[in-house]
Amino acid sequence: MLYANNTKDNRATKMSNYIRYGTDDPTEIWLLRYGFSFEEISWIKEFIVTVDDQEIVFKKDLSALTEEQFEIIKRYL
Numbered sequence: 001m002l003y004a005n006n007t008k009d010n011r012a013t014k015m016s017n018y019i020r021y022g023t024d025d026p027t028e029i030w031l032l033r034y035g036f037s038f039e040e041i042s043w044i045k046e047f048i049v050t051v052d053d054q055e056i057v058f059k060k061d062l063s064a065l066t067e068e069q070f071e072i073i074k075r076y077l
Helices: 002-007 010-021 026-033 038-047 067-076
Strands: 048-051 056-058
Touching (some): 002 010, 010 026, 038 048, 056 067
Antiparallel strands (some): 048 056
């Protein structure tokens, strides 16, 4: 990250994200930072409108979720 910040080289930022998080997708990185596992992210991602350091915004229609899936995300609603 120091190299990326000093040179403004996007490739270094991408490499840093892959090493640190295992992905370069900003949504997946934020969900990992919120504590979700890669397995949970695979199904949660389709219900996300936006995610940032302030909040996770889910789609209004969550009827396709199972009870177990809903229990995982309900603390963020």
